[in-house]
Amino acid sequence: MDKIYILDFxxxxxxxxxxxxxxxxxxxEVVPFDVDIELLNDESxxxxxxxxxxxSVYGEFAPHIEKDLFFLGKPVLGICYGMHMTxxxxxxxxxxxxKREYGKSILRVTDTMGLFEGVPKESIVWMSHGDHVEGxxxxxxxxxxxxxxxxxxxxxxxxxxxxxxxPEVTHSEYGKxxxxxxxxxxxxxxxxxxxNFVDEEIRKIQEIVGDKxxxxxxxxxxxxxxxxxxxxxxxxxxxxxxxxxxxxxxKDEGRKVMEVYGKHFNMNIISVDAKxxxxxxxxxxxxxxxxxxxxxxxxxxxxxxxxxxxxNATFLAQGTIYPDVIESTSIKGPSSTIxxxxxxxxxxxxxxxxxLEPLRELFKDEVRKVGLELGIPExxxxxxxxxxxxxxxxxxxxxxxxxxxxxxxxDDIFIDxxxxxxxxxxxxxxxxxxxxxKTVGVMGDERTYEYVCAVRxxxxxxxxxxxxxxxxxxxxxxxxxxxxxxxKGINRVxxxxxxxxxxxxxxx
Numbered sequence: 168m169d170k171i172y173i174l175d176f177x178x179x180x181x182x183x184x185x186x187x188x189x190x191x192x193x194x195x196e197v198v199p200f201d202v203d204i205e206l207l208n209d210e211s212x213x214x215x216x217x218x219x220x221x222x223s224v225y226g227e228f229a230p231h232i233e234k235d236l237f238f239l240g241k242p243v244l245g246i247c248y249g250m251h252m253t254x255x256x257x258x259x260x261x262x263x264x265x266k267r268e269y270g271k272s273i274l275r276v277t278d279t280m281g282l283f284e285g286v287p288k289e290s291i292v293w294m295s296h297g298d299h300v301e302g303x304x305x306x307x308x309x310x311x312x313x314x315x316x317x318x319x320x321x322x323x324x325x326x327x328x329x330x331x332x333x334p335e336v337t338h339s340e341y342g343k344x345x346x347x348x349x350x351x352x353x354x355x356x357x358x359x360x361x362x363n364f365v366d367e368e369i370r371k372i373q374e375i376v377g378d379k380x381x382x383x384x385x386x387x388x389x390x391x392x393x394x395x396x397x398x399x400x401x402x403x404x405x406x407x408x409x410x411x412x413x414x415x416x417x418k419d420e421g422r423k424v425m426e427v428y429g430k431h432f433n434m435n436i437i438s439v440d441a442k443x444x445x446x447x448x449x450x451x452x453x454x455x456x457x458x459x460x461x462x463x464x465x466x467x468x469x470x471x472x473x474x475x476x477x478x479n480a481t482f483l484a485q486g487t488i489y490p491d492v493i494e495s496t497s498i499k500g501p502s503s504t505i506x507x508x509x510x511x512x513x514x515x516x517x518x519x520x521x522x523l524e525p526l527r528e529l530f531k532d533e534v535r536k537v538g539l540e541l542g543i544p545e546x547x548x549x550x551x552x553x554x555x556x557x558x559x560x561x562x563x564x565x566x567x568x569x570x571x572x573x574x575x576x577x578d579d580i581f582i583d584x585x586x587x588x589x590x591x592x593x594x595x596x597x598x599x600x601x602x603x604x605k606t607v608g609v610m611g612d613e614r615t616y617e618y619v620c621a622v623r624x625x626x627x628x629x630x631x632x633x634x635x636x637x638x639x640x641x642x643x644x645x646x647x648x649x650x651x652x653x654x655k656g657i658n659r660v661x662x663x664x665x666x667x668x669x670x671x672x673x674x675x
Contacts, residue, residue: 168363169213169355171195174202176220176230176248179668182489182631183335184216184246186530187346192357196528200230207239214242214353217249219333223298224251224261232256242326242353247296250320250329257322260302264315269295271338272313282321282328282348283310286341292318292332293339299331326352361536365397368525372401380477381406381523383484384466385436386416387424388553390486393538394526398484399434400541406484407435407477411469413462414442414568415557418575427547441469445559446568453564453603455675462556471519483520487527488534490630531630551582551596552630560675564603570618573656574601577620580649584642585624594636597624599650600663600674608658610651617658622646625672633667 171188173195175181181197188195193213198206200217207215215236222229234256237243245253251261274292276283292313299316303309311319313331320329328349334342350357381398385391385408398406408428412421421438429436448461467483474480526534531552538548554560561578562570578599585591600621608615622643627633647660663674 168194168211168358169353170211171214171216171350171353171355172202172207172212173197173216173218174200174232174249176200176218176252177222178219178246178248179631180333180335181218182530182629184218184346185489186629187335187343188216188350189359189530189533190343191347191350192359193350193353193355194359200232204233204235204239207236207241212241213355214244214349215239216349217243217245217252219247219249219295222248223263224248224255237325237327242349243328244349245327245329246333246335247331250300250331251298253327253329254300254303254307254320257306258304259300259307261298262301264297264299272315272318272332274311274313274318274332276311276319278308278310278321281310281352282319282345284348285344286348290340291338292334292342293336294332296331300329328352361533361540364529364533365537365540368397369401372398372523372525375523376402376405376482378479379405379481380479381482381484382470382473382477382480382520383408384470385410385424385428386486386553386555386557387420387427388486388555389531389538389548389550390488390526390534390552392428392486392543392547393534393541394484394486394524395428395434396432396541396543397525397537398523399432404435407437407480409470409473410436410438411466412438412440412442413445413465413557413559414571415445415462415559415566417553417558418579437473439469439473441465442568444469446566446571449559449566451565455560458559458566458675459556462559466555467519474519481521482523484523484525486534487524489528489530492527532628549592551591551594551598553598554673560673561598561600563600563674569656570601573618573654574599574620576654577601577650577657580653581622581646584646584649588642590638590642593626594624594638595627595630595633596672597622597636599623601657606659610658615658617656619659619661620650620657621661621663621674623663623672623674625667627667627672630672631667633672635664635666638662 173184175197185195185197271291272294274290276288306323307320310321316331318331334345383395385395395408410424428434445465448465452458535548558571558574559566581599602619605616605618624636625633626636650660
């Protein structure tokens with residue numbers, strides 16, 4: 168299968184580049200900037216994209232590549248820092264900009280062929296840079312500019328292209344067209360599809376697992392559900408799903424999971440009541456990273472206990488997806504760790520299982536497409552994501568059984584109202600968070616002193632960036648009224664209007 172490799176120089180937009188390429192039917196993967204050049208030279212690699220990044224090419228710890236990369240005979244697209252790196256290696260001059268550009272700029276194209284075919288001579292692009300190219304060698308030709316910088320360059324003989332702006336973000340009006348044009352230049356075959364992925368992944372799972380047994384932690388969320396059905400399709404009874412009732416799940420989640428997956432999909436599924444184990448471990452813990460790691464480690468302990476009952480259980484399967492990997496660790500390059508996801512950063516170093524993560528390189532919307540391809544009902548696939556640590560990270564600071572009960576009731580009301588008023592499918596992820604403070608209120612002419620909860624709803628495609636949902640004020644008013652009237656322990660409701668970035672979707 169033809170593929171495009173994206174070299175990671177630390178940009179938080181790397182995942183968006185990969186998504187855009189995949190949208191055009193070409194497989195893409197983010198790899199470290201210092202990847203072995205022989206991997207890039209493989210005949211299946213049709214093109215290379217150099218990502219942006221936070222560094223200056225002259226910085227002491229700036230990531231660098233070898234110039235040999237440009238002579239592999241493969242088209243190379245350098246974006247932002249990738250442009251600076253290219254020009255530095257070819258003898259150009261990079262300087263701090265007199266006026267840094269962050270946000271929208273007007274792009275003026277001087278050559279509308281090749282990379283800019285189908286792009287008008289003027290359009291809006293998204294800039295995010297402090298340095299820019301001040302001078303370039305005469306072996307390059309300028310393709311576009313803005314008022315303050317050289318915006319695009321092309322090597323006169325080699326298939327090397329540079330962009331100062333970010334075509335991968337939606338703010339760049341013709342960004343998708345530019346990426347599509349680059350893929351045409353690479354002559355990549357557009358064979359990446361969810362059906363091909365399912366067929367190939369089933370073959371890989373069968374080959375990897377052989378006659379061994381697999382256990383999977385089934386939470387009822389989209390990711391673990393799709394992973395379970397995919398693996399079950401590949402190896403059938405060799406898979407045993409374990410639903411761990413952590414005491415940190417949605418209201419009535421345990422009953423629903425056992426009914427849906429045990430009966431509807433005819434899977435081997437075991438329910439383990441571990442409420443007291445998790446709550447005991449979380450006593451007195453307030454740091455969110457510590458909570459995530461404790462919950463992740465306790466999951467593994469539960470699996471270890473269950474493994475003793477299974478003679479041939481060798482693999483631990485997880486619904487890890489690409490944003491989990493990118494946000495949890497910089498294994499793919501120098502990008503910053505945002506937070507540890509329980510199924511990535513929370514696992515102990517010495518694991519008694521081999522990991523099986525068939526969705527690890529997929530974005531959330533791709534996971535949903537796989538689920539539909541596998542025949543999972545749409546109402547289940549389009550369910551909002553639920554974090555692996557569950558309500559453990561939606562109860563801010565210390566977790567107690569009473570706080571969990573309060574939060575379950577409030578969250579159930581919010582989700583129920585979104586569904587009943589036709590707003591659930593118009594939002595991407597919605598939930599309630601319980602805050603670690605109490606406020607004075609008046610209810611029935613009496614003074615109350617109870618918790619504050621925050622209602623959160625975001626809209627997103629890839630979950631790497633998100634905007635808060637513009638829910639009607641009248642609807643939010645009804646939500647707040649119901650929560651305060653029906654949930655004993657809450658007397659104030661606030662609505663979170665923070666986008667990602669700068670915030671994350673979850674509070675912890």
